[in-house]
Amino acid sequence: MNASSEKYDVVVIGGGPGGSTLASLVSMQGHRVLLLEKQRFPRHQIGESLLPSTVHGICRLLGVTKQLDDAGFMRKRGGTFLWGRCAEPWTFAFSERADSPTGYAYQVERSKFDKILLDNAAALGVEVREESAVTDVLLENGRVAGVKYCASNGGCRQASATFVVDASGHQSTFYRFAGKRIQSKVFQNVAAYAYFRDGKRLPEPNAGNILCVAFPDGWFWYIPLSRSLTSVGVVVAKENAGAIRNLWDEKGHSFVDKCPLIRDFLGDASRITEGPYGVVRVRKDYSYCNTAFYRDGLILVGDAACFVDPVLSSGVHLATYSGLLAARSINTALEGHLREDVCLDEFEYRYRREFGNFYQFLTAFYDMHKDEQSYYWEARKVLGSEEGSQAAFIKLVAGLSPDDENVFPSGPGQQVSHGLGEWFGKLQSAEKCGRGPSSCRTDVKGFDFDTFLPGISSEMTQVQLQALMGHERGGEHPLRRSGLVPSADGFHWSTPVAFQRNK
Ligand SMILES: Cc1cc2nc3c(=O)[nH]c(=O)nc-3n(C[C@H](O)[C@H](O)[C@H](O)COP(=O)(O)OP(=O)(O)OC[C@H]3O[C@@H](n4cnc5c(N)ncnc54)[C@H](O)[C@@H]3O)c2cc1C
DSSP states (O other), rough: OOOOOOOEEEEEEEEEEHHHHHHHHHHTTOEEEEEOSSSSSSSOOOOOOOOOOOIIIHHHHHTOOHHHHHTEEEOEEEEEEEEESSSEEEEEESOTTTOOSOEEEEEOOHHHHHHHHHHHHHTTOOESSSSEEEEEEEEEEEEEEEEEETTTSSSSEEEEEEEEOOOOOOOOOOOOGGGOOESHHHHSSSEEEEEESSOOOOOTTTTTTTEEEEETTTEEEEEEOSSEEEEEEEEEEEEGHHHHTTTTTTSSOOOHTTTTTHHHTTTTTTESSSSSGSSSSEEESEEESSSSEEEEEEOOOOOEEEEOOOOOOOOOHHHHHHHHHHHHHHHHHHHTOOOHHHHHHHHHHHHHHHHHHHHHHHHHHHOOOEEEEEHHHHOOOOOTHHHHOOOOOHHHHHHHOOOGGGGSSSSHHOOOOTHHHOOOOOOOTTTOOSSHHHHHHTTTOOOGGGGHHHHHHHHHHHHHHHHHHHHGGGOOEEEEEEEEOOOOTTSEOOHHHHHHHHO
């Protein structure tokens, strides 16, 4: 290590939601954190539809509740889907009670949301340097011990740290120091998206909902970002990558024309053609999982570690939740309460578990859409596919080794089994829909979409409890034998016994 390099407890690569969450939660414990972000904020990013646990859990812990309120983001009460066997759209709400204080999330312009989190990190003591791109990590006796970074004006420097956190998103090149990035074989999709003025809105109280519409070539998202601004994206097979860029050009309305509901919603709308929202953007190769989420001195959070398909709006939740998990591990290890590898095993176990829950639900959700005539939908049936039968990717998602084979009775629905196998089965056995939207919901036998989010992730509830009740919340059980639990303050790990004693 260069003798003149700067020294920190933690260097974070990337100032997206994962990086700024982690940096803030470590800095709040008094540790010295440097965050390096290659762009200058506000910058554009996709991932605009949030979940309640991010808004009422992580963002409350970070102390940005008022800034989010003041920003005037659109309130999202749930999701509306034209998906499955139903001919009509159906809706789920985060809460049945319209006045529930935590029964909503936000649709955000990520340029504004991410800047709120990054500015807040700086206010909490994180040294934030924008336009500073990390170009390499520095190794010392096999441990990642720092980074090399270059400012946009050309000057390059080094910074050393006890921990380097890779939060550089899907563009990460540093994940390879921890393991291999394995692409999903089933979710080989490509997405194109653009922004529109004056698109239609769903009737109240669902005007702020995300609308997801399946059609023979894939599916559309339609996210109302304000009264007049809408983010519209289409997800299709990667074989369509060439055609997709023409999506909204004069000649190429093909995908919109094939999807009557979206065509109707965009009937009086015009595509924005200037400024940051004025280009059609394309994203591909975004469904993957790394073989390891950490190695000595290096931790991957958010998209740097894994991401699969945006239909459940899980990306920012997973990025910020993994930021919290990694922050607990770093705080505990830096303060010498528990061994570093034990803390980081807990981080990786919990992050894979959460990701696995979403992955499992996602596969069920894709399998649920019936369109035997469509190449797109048949090619994405996980059951019977290479991914489903060999289950290698699913095991990777869940962090299971071949030795864990005997925990799988049969089928991927049970493989990442954290209590969702039953729901998966119900989705698979969904019968024909009834006549209207409400019967569409109830005819998916015994499956209650209104409770699916808390069901996917009990961790979301725990994070919200930590944010709302702090020390007053009840003790948590470990998620596995000899696992750790969050400390009473929620910012460290404890052994289950220590937690009870210290309460
Ligand atoms: C098509 C699509 C639609 C999506 N829709 C949704 C949605 O509706 N809701 C949702 O929650 N999620 C959605 N997502 C996922 C969401 O975009 C991501 O999960 C989320 O942004 C991950 O946050 P992050 O902090 O890990 O990374 P990012 O938000 O990608 O932030 C990483 C940061 O690191 C910086 N960086 C990169 N390299 C370097 C470097 N070398 N040095 C310094 N800085 C660097 C980048 O500039 C960037 O600011 C979607 C994803 C896709 C592909």
